[in-house]
Amino acid sequence: MKPIVLNSRLNKQQLWSGCLLASIAHAIMVAHYPEFSYEHSWDGDNYSVVDDSGGRGTITFKENYCVGAFRSEQDTRPDMPTALDFFAGAPREVVELAKTETLEYLLDQREDGTISPSITTAFWGDHETMTSVDHIVGLVQYGGYLLDRQLMEPETAIESWRDYYDMTAEQVNLLKSIYERKISNPHGSIVLSRGELEVIGAESPEGWRESRTSFEEMGIDWEDDSLGK
Numbered sequence: 001m002k003p004i005v006l007n008s009r010l011n012k013q014q015l016w017s018g019c020l021l022a023s024i025a026h027a028i029m030v031a032h033y034p035e036f037s038y039e040h041s042w043d044g045d046n047y048s049v050v051d052d053s054g055g056r057g058t059i060t061f062k063e064n065y066c067v068g069a070f071r072s073e074q075d076t077r078p079d080m081p082t083a084l085d086f087f088a089g090a091p092r093e094v095v096e097l098a099k100t101e102t103l104e105y106l107l108d109q110r111e112d113g114t115i116s117p118s119i120t121t122a123f124w125g126d127h128e129t130m131t132s133v134d135h136i137v138g139l140v141q142y143g144g145y146l147l148d149r150q151l152m153e154p155e156t157a158i159e160s161w162r163d164y165y166d167m168t169a170e171q172v173n174l175l176k177s178i179y180e181r182k183i184s185n186p187h188g189s190i191v192l193s194r195g196e197l198e199v200i201g202a203e204s205p206e207g208w209r210e211s212r213t214s215f216e217e218m219g220i221d222w223e224d225d226s227l228g229k
Helices: 012-029 083-087 092-100 102-106 136-141 154-165 169-184 194-200 205-217
Strands: 004-007 040-043 046-050 056-061 066-071 107-109 115-117 121-125 130-132 190-192 220-222
Touching: 004 136, 012 040, 012 046, 012 056, 012 066, 012 154, 012 169, 012 205, 040 205, 046 102, 056 102, 066 083, 066 092, 066 102, 083 092, 083 121, 092 102, 092 121, 102 107, 102 115, 121 136, 154 169, 169 190, 169 194, 190 194, 205 220
Parallel strands: 190 220
Antiparallel strands: 004 130, 040 046, 046 056, 056 066, 066 121, 107 115, 121 130
């Protein structure tokens, strides 16, 4: 397995932005669809995405690199490489990130009872490029399809999320506003006003709770503590 540059125009920052946009759309609309709370989540620098067919992936975003790994339950690898085989030829820092963070979210119990990372594809990226031991077709087939909208240009992705969630015009405007604030100041304080929370809306306390949890994972707070209680 030898690393291949997948895309010289896609980089770590662009991917992070796409994952952030996906997560904000999710945080707004999970208020209405709390049963899908598992689909997008953040744990520190680790973004995880899951679909209803059992596909799952995690991307770790650090200062110099991002590391992504995925497991498709529907398309198993005929050669069954180990998780670290997917990082052959990667920089040492990438391999360490994979071992200590990314792959920890993709552990699976084997037939002999042991627990170890189980993935079907992976990639890593820096400030300039994205690289994998898989060609783009294999990467997409074996789990990369989970990033379909995250890899779109922002305006195209927003329209796609609008259709996916059946968002109102007000919810789309809120999505754009929160996204722009977070992109321009990733570590700054963002507090959603009561008016913004009313735009989100919710049909149950569970919806409020799931929405608030999703926003908190991104470091976004709510102005009104009474909502959802």
